[in-house]
Amino acid sequence: IVVGVMIGLKFGLNGEGSFKKGEADLLLVFICLYVAAFAWSWGPLGWLVPSEICSLEVRPAGQAINVAVNMLFTFLIAQVFLSMLCHLKFGLFFFFGAWVLVMTIFIAFLLPETKNVPVEEMNLVWKSHWFWNSYIPDDIVGASAHNAKAAP
Numbered sequence: 001i002v003v004g005v006m007i008g009l010k011f012g013l014n015g016e017g018s019f020k021k022g023e024a025d026l027l028l029v030f031i032c033l034y035v036a037a038f039a040w041s042w043g044p045l046g047w048l049v050p051s052e053i054c055s056l057e058v059r060p061a062g063q064a065i066n067v068a069v070n071m072l073f074t075f076l077i078a079q080v081f082l083s084m085l086c087h088l089k090f091g092l093f094f095f096f097g098a099w100v101l102v103m104t105i106f107i108a109f110l111l112p113e114t115k116n117v118p119v120e121e122m123n124l125v126w127k128s129h130w131f132w133n134s135y136i137p138d139d140i141v142g143a144s145a146h147n148a149k150a151a152p
Contacts, residue, residue, distance in 0.1 A: 002030050004093030015089060042103065046070055052114055055122045 006027050011017040019027060046066070054062035085092050112129045114122070127136040 001094065001097045003027060003034065004090045004097065006030070007093070008090035011090065013089065042100070049111070052119070053111070053122060053126075056119055059119075 006023070010019055010023070047070075050062050050066040051059070081092075084095070088095060110131055112125050112132070114125060117125055123136060123140050126132045127138075127141040
């Protein structure tokens with residue numbers, strides 16, 4: 001958001017303007033801070049979370065779908081980024097900032113807590129979630145509970 005505001009204030013909608021050296025350095029610092037913050041927060045979660053929330057029965061398929069979707073969207077964003085930058089100008093940074101907000105809301109409301117939950121009990125976690133419970137069949141949960149009790 002800060003990068004979008006800085007560019008918007010300097011270049012406006014017509015794209016004409018320039019940064020002084022100190023302003024350009026500050027802009028670069030904010031871009032680097034964003035990249036570092038993303039790399040330490042949201043970036044790895046796309047790989048970590050699917051491996052922890054999928055039950056053992058569907059984990060390989062879930063990871064395969066995760067990798068395929070991740071690579072597809074990385075490719076698509078790389079293809080359209082420059083075109084979007086030309087059309088949206090500084091608004092592109094607000095566009096991606098809005099997606100971070102959407103992701104945060106999605107995670108806050110729709111991703112169940114999995115701390116200290118064994119992978120064998122993930123079906124129980126999904127079944128007890130207020131939103132996802134209607135998507136998990138009862139027989140899957142019963143099998144998961146039985147397997148969890150039988151495990152040493």
